[in-house]
Amino acid sequence: MSDALRRRTEAIAMSTLVAPAARDRLRIAIQKSGRLSDPSRALLMAAGLSWRESRDRLFCFGETLPIDLLLVRDDDIPGLLDSGVCDLGVVGRNVLAEKGLTRWRELRALGFGGCRLAVAIPEGDVWRDATQLRGMRIATSYPAVLRTWLRDQDIDADIVVLSGSVEIAPGLGQADAICDLVSTGATLAANQLKPVVTVLQSEAVLAAPRTACTGARGELVTTLLQRIDGVIRQRESRLLLCRAKAAALPELLRLLVDAESPSLMRLDGDDGFAVQALCRGDLGWQRLEELKRAGAHGLMVLPIERMLA
Numbered sequence: 359m360s361d362a363l364r365r366r367t368e369a370i371a372m373s374t375l376v377a378p379a380a381r382d383r384l385r386i387a388i389q390k391s392g393r394l395s396d397p398s399r400a401l402l403m404a405a406g407l408s409w410r411e412s413r414d415r416l417f418c419f420g421e422t423l424p425i426d427l428l429l430v431r432d433d434d435i436p437g438l439l440d441s442g443v444c445d446l447g448v449v450g451r452n453v454l455a456e457k458g459l460t461r462w463r464e465l466r467a468l469g470f471g472g473c474r475l476a477v478a479i480p481e482g483d484v485w486r487d488a489t490q491l492r493g494m495r496i497a498t499s500y501p502a503v504l505r506t507w508l509r510d511q512d513i514d515a516d517i518v519v520l521s522g523s524v525e526i527a528p529g530l531g532q533a534d535a536i537c538d539l540v541s542t543g544a545t546l547a548a549n550q551l552k553p554v555v556t557v558l559q560s561e562a563v564l565a566a567p568r569t570a571c572t573g574a575r576g577e578l579v580t581t582l583l584q585r586i587d588g589v590i591r592q593r594e595s596r597l598l599l600c601r602a603k604a605a606a607l608p609e610l611l612r613l614l615v616d617a618e619s620p621s622l623m624r625l626d627g628d629d630g631f632a633v634q635a636l637c638r639g640d641l642g643w644q645r646l647e648e649l650k651r652a653g654a655h656g657l658m659v660l661p662i663e664r665m666l667a
């Protein structure tokens with residue numbers, strides 16, 4: 359944690375006039391500005407939280423629930439959990455992994471910020487398997503994760519630690535390969551590199567210290583997790599409505615494998631059924647056409663506003 363951040367977080371901790379353990383408000387660290395900041399806020403807002411933001415945009419005071427936000431650099435989040443300044447953090451699994459994954463609990467994978475930490479080599483090089491990394495110089499900002507992975511693969515290689523712009527290291531002759539985060543792969547391609555093996559799959563996670571919160575904060579964590587689960591399910595779910603003759607139902611139900619126990623309601627006056635199914639998977643045009651071919655008609659896909667299990 360930087361000195362400036364330490365001073366500011368200590369000021370925040372002091373301003374509540376209570377020791378971290380005695381706080382009854384929950385505090386969540388999220389990224390202040392970067393890839394995870396908007397989706398983190400959007401998730402918490404969808405979970406019904408709202409805030410008043412401090413002038414320095416470092417602290418957000420929770421209004422609908424006693425849950426406050428601390429807006430920081432993502433690399434500082436593990437330390438804020440360790441020190442007890444924050445109870446929860448939204449951070450990439452890659453950041454936790456680099457600082458020692460087992461020190462925190464991953465309460466939920468949040469479904470955004472998806473990427474992978476991958477080894478990449480020059481486009482022109484032939485890739486057989488990981489053993490060819492033996493003796494190579496591999497540039498990375500993730501030395502701890504890479505070291506563990508290399509050890510597990512029984513590979514001895516030189517790790518060149520860089521804090522940024524890792525992808526230019528082979529071009530500059532600093533390294534033979536790199537190990538960096540990849541999402542679309544465009545950055546690697548622009549530097550004539552190709553990903554060859556994944557070291558870690560990552561996404562944003564809700565992390566907590568090993569010791570769980572108790573009392574009022576423990577209850578807030580339970581409430582928040584329940585709401586986050588609802589938001590995640592709601593985001594990936596759609597309600598499918600349609601009608602079908604009785605004879606078409608077996609095939610339709612077979613096609614609706616991702617639906618949670620579809621409801622069938624007999625329609626008055628014919629042998630038709632109304633079908634209602636909460637689906638997790640894709641419900642695009644192709645799938646609707648497939649269902650129509652199987653005998654469904656009057657197909658409708660509706661978004662879900664809110665879910666609570």
Ligand code: PRT
Pocket residue numbers: 389390391392393394430431432433449450451452453471472473538539540541542543544545546560561562
């Ligand atoms: O200022 P602060 O320290 O908070 O932010 P930061 O610059 O360290 O992090 P930021 O905002 O770039 O990323 C935050 C988190 O987003 C990361 O820790 C990952 O968990 C996640 N994430 C998801 C990514 C990417 N995708 C990603 N593509 N983080 C970085 N990248 C970089 C990657 O390092 C490479 O340079 O984007 C480039 C590759 O992208 P593609 O699409 O060209 O493959």
Ligand code: ZN
Pocket residue numbers: 431432433
């Ligand atoms: Zn960072």
